[in-house]
Amino acid sequence: MDATASQLTRTDKYDEQFQSPPGDLAIWFFILAELLAFAVFFAAYAFARASDVALFNEMQQQVNRNLGALNTVFLITASWCVARAVAAVTQDGAHRLGSRWLLGAIFCGGGFLVVKMFEYSAKFGAGISLSTNTFWMFYLSLTFFHFMHVILGMVILVVLWVQTRKGSYGPDNANGLESGAAYWHMVDLVWIVLFPLVYVMR
Amino acid sequence: MTTRKLDITLAVLLTATLATWGIGEAGAAGVAAMVSMLVLTFVKGRLIALDYMGLRPVRLFWRGMLVGWLVLVLSLIALAYWIGLSA
Numbered sequence: 362m363d364a365t366a367s368q369l370t371r372t373d374k375y376d377e378q379f380q381s382p383p384g385d386l387a388i389w390f391f392i393l394a395e396l397l398a399f400a401v402f403f404a405a406y407a408f409a410r411a412s413d414v415a416l417f418n419e420m421q422q423q424v425n426r427n428l429g430a431l432n433t434v435f436l437i438t439a440s441w442c443v444a445r446a447v448a449a450v451t452q453d454g455a456h457r458l459g460s461r462w463l464l465g466a467i468f469c470g471g472g473f474l475v476v477k478m479f480e481y482s483a484k485f486g487a488g489i490s491l492s493t494n495t496f497w498m499f500y501l502s503l504t505f506f507h508f509m510h511v512i513l514g515m516v517i518l519v520v521l522w523v524q525t526r527k528g529s530y531g532p533d534n535a536n537g538l539e540s541g542a543a544y545w546h547m548v549d550l551v552w553i554v555l556f557p558l559v560y561v562m563r
Numbered sequence: 564m565t566t567r568k569l570d571i572t573l574a575v576l577l578t579a580t581l582a583t584w585g586i587g588e589a590g591a592a593g594v595a596a597m598v599s600m601l602v603l604t605f606v607k608g609r610l611i612a613l614d615y616m617g618l619r620p621v622r623l624f625w626r627g628m629l630v631g632w633l634v635l636v637l638s639l640i641a642l643a644y645w646i647g648l649s650a
Contacts, residue, residue, distance in 0.1 A: 382625045383617045389625065396632045403636050407643035414647045418592075430584040437580065441573040444615045448566050539617070546616045550629075553607045554636055556580075557600050561587035562644065 383447075384540035392547045395510070399551050402506065403558060406499045410562075413495060418563045420496035423487075428480050429560040432473050433552060436511075439469035440549040443518070443542045446525065451535045456528045459538075463522040466545070470515045477508055500559060507551060514548045517541045564614060572614045579603045597644055601637050608633040 382389050410417040446462035449455045484501070491498050521541045524530060530538045583603050586596055612629040613619040619626070 380621045382621045393628060393632075396629075400632060400636050400639075404639045404643070407640045408646070411643045411647035411650060414650065426584065426587045430580060430587075433580045433583075434577065437573065437576045440611060440615050441569060441576075444564070444569050444572075444617075445566060447617070448564060448569065543616055546611055549615070550608055550611045550633075553611060554604060554633075554640075557583050557587075557604050558640060561583055561600055562597060562640070563587075563590070563592045 382543070383535075384538075384543045385536055388540040388543050392543060395547060396551070399507075399554075402503055403554060406503060406558060409495055409499060416494060417496050420494065420500075421560070421563060423489075424500065424560055425480055425483070426560045428476050429556050432476050433556050435469045435473040435476070436549045436552050439466040439473070440546050442466035442469060443545050446521075447535065447539060447542050450525060450530050450538055451532050454532050456525050456530060459530070460522055460526040463518060463525055467515065467518050467522060470511060470518060470545075473511055474508070474515070477504070477511075481505075503555065503559065507548070507555060510548045510551070514545045517544055564617060564619070568614065572610050576607055576610060579607045594645075594648070597641070601641055605633060605637055 442462045442465040446459040446466065449462060450459040481501075484497075489497050489501075491501050518541070521538055525538060583600060586600050586603075609630055612633070613626065616629065618629060
C-alpha cells in the first residue's frame with residue numbers, strides 16, 4: 362500500500378515536471394512572437410537613448426510618472442483578478458465567482474485605457490507628435506503599440522466573462538479561459554518592462 | 564497555485580511598483596539606481612510568468628523561454644545604459 366502510494370507520488374511528480382503550459386499550446390507560440398516584437402522595440406528604444414542621453418532625460422521629465430505608476434497598478438491588479446478567476450473555475454468549479462473576478466479585471470483594464478487616453482490627450486494638446494523628436498517618436502509608438510494590445514486583451518476578457526458566466530468552463534474544460542488569461546498576463550508582463558524603461562530610467 | 568499565493572504575489576508586485584516609482588520620483592540616476600530598477604523589474608516579471616501565467620510547474624523549456632526573454636531584454640537595456648554612460 363505504502364509502496365503504491367509512493368509510486369503514485371513519484372509518478373505525479375514526473376508528470377508535473379513534464380507538464381505543458383496552461384491553455385492552448387498555440388497561444389504560447391503567439392505570446393513568444395509578441396514578446397519577440399516587444400523585445401526589438403525595447404532594445405531599439407534603449408540604444409536610441411544611449412546615442413542621445415541628454416535629449417531622452419530632458420524629454421522624460423515631461424511624461425507623467427504618476428499616471429504611469431497608476432497604470433502599472435491597474436494592469437497588475439487586472440492580472441491578479443484574471444489569475445483568481447482561473448483558480449476559481451479550475452480548482453473549485455465556481456464559474457459565477459470566476460465571472461466576477463473577470464469583471465474586476467475588465468474594470469482595471471478599462472481604467473488603464475482611460476488613464477492612457479488622458480496621457481495622450483495631454484501630449485497631443487501640448488503639440489507633441491511622432492515627428493517632435495526621437496524620444497516622442499518612441500514614446501508614442503511604443504506605448505500605442507502596447508495600448509492596442511490592451512484593447513485586444515479587453516475584447517478577450519469580455520468574451521471570457523460572457524463564456525464564464527454561461528458556465529462554459531469548468532475544472533476539466535478551461536482551455537479557452539487559460540489561453541485568454543495567458544494573453545492578458547503577457548500584456549501585463551510587457552508593461553512591467555515598459556514602465557521603468559520609459560518613465561523611470563535616467 | 565493557491566489563492567493565498569496569488570494574493571501574496573499581488574502584494575509583492577504592488578510593493579515593487581511603489582519602489583520603482585520611488586526611484587523615478589527621487590530622480591535617481593547612475594548604475595546603482597538602474598541596477599535596483601532592473602532587479603525590481605526582473606522580480607516582477609518572473610512572478611508574473613511563474614505565478615500568474617502558471618508556468619512554475621511546467622516544463623523547463625516554457626519557463627526558460629519566458630524568464631529567458633526577461634533576462635535578454637533587461638540585459639540589452641543594461642548594456643545600452645552602460646554605453647550611454649560612457650558616450
